[in-house]
Amino acid sequence: xxxxxxxxxxxxxxxxxxxxxxxxxxxxxxxxxxxxxxxxxxxxxxxxxxxxxxxxxxxxxxxxxxxxxxxxxxxxxxxxxxxxxxxxxxxxxxxxxxxxx
Amino acid sequence: xxxxxxxxxxxxxxxxxxxxxxxxxxxxxxxxxxxxxxxxxxxxxxxxxxxxxxxxxxxxxxxxxxxxxxxxxxxxxxxxxxxxxxxxxxxxxxxxxxxxxxxxxxxxxxxxxxxxxxxxxxxxxxxxxxxxxxxxxxxxxxxxxxxxxxxxxxxxxxxxxxxxx
Numbered sequence: 091x092x093x094x095x096x097x098x099x100x101x102x103x104x105x106x107x108x109x110x111x112x113x114x115x116x117x118x119x120x121x122x123x124x125x126x127x128x129x130x131x132x133x134x135x136x137x138x139x140x141x142x143x144x145x146x147x148x149x150x151x152x153x154x155x156x157x158x159x160x161x162x163x164x165x166x167x168x169x170x171x172x173x174x175x176x177x178x179x180x181x182x183x184x185x186x187x188x189x190x191x
Numbered sequence: 192x193x194x195x196x197x198x199x200x201x202x203x204x205x206x207x208x209x210x211x212x213x214x215x216x217x218x219x220x221x222x223x224x225x226x227x228x229x230x231x232x233x234x235x236x237x238x239x240x241x242x243x244x245x246x247x248x249x250x251x252x253x254x255x256x257x258x259x260x261x262x263x264x265x266x267x268x269x270x271x272x273x274x275x276x277x278x279x280x281x282x283x284x285x286x287x288x289x290x291x292x293x294x295x296x297x298x299x300x301x302x303x304x305x306x307x308x309x310x311x312x313x314x315x316x317x318x319x320x321x322x323x324x325x326x327x328x329x330x331x332x333x334x335x336x337x338x339x340x341x342x343x344x345x346x347x348x349x350x351x352x353x354x355x356x
């Protein structure tokens with residue numbers, strides 16, 4: 091007896107909402123990056139749920155590509171964080187207002 | 192099967208909530224690893240063994256090691272200051288936006304009709320069918336992915352050099 095698709099979609103929505111809340115309320119840029127990872131994971135879960143429900147492997151291919159993009163994003167994002175910390179000695183997004191008008 | 196799903200889903204949700212509400216980024220990172228393992232278990236439950244293995248190797252392995260490395264490199268001592276309370280108008284706007292989005296989502300789910308697409312090839316193991324699709328239908332995206340990774344490597348190296356000439 092397989093788990094129905096609705097369960098996967100519900101959990102995916104809940105995890106995505108948690109990640110979005112984290113991005114909105116946290117001020118530490120590292121935790122914001124982690125919450126973005128969690129949101130990407132939630133989307134992956136929805137893809138896997140659909141792939142299982144439709145018995146098609148295409149959904150798993152999309153998860154594969156999302157993971158690659160996530161890995162590249164984390165590498166560049168963390169390099170940016172280190173560069174910002176070197177210049178400004180802070181990881182709080184409130185202090186990074188150089189491009190704010 | 193359902194019990195296992197409930198256990199893994201509860202683990203993922205609790206770990207995800209702890210990621211958001213921990214004060215120190217190191218603890219957030221450790222809870223995020225728990226979250227990734229629970230999601231990998233859910234992938235196994237949905238017959239995606241290859242993706243589950245990749246999830247543990249790439250996410251819980253490579254990406255989180257990178258996160259922990261940077262957190263320890265920066266060596267943050269001062270705790271995060273709480274953000275200032277928003278104005279009443281902003282609060283009302285935020286709540287009404289959230290409620291509207293929730294209603295639209297429920298409405299969309301109620302109206303959605305699932306149409307079966309093409310069925311997977313029978314008689315193939317999961318990893319085998321993933322590999323077959325990766326090197327036939329998705330060959331071009333797969334090759335573009337390697338270019339993307341190369342760009343990311345070059346970008347990370349350029350950003351972490353202390354001085355550009």
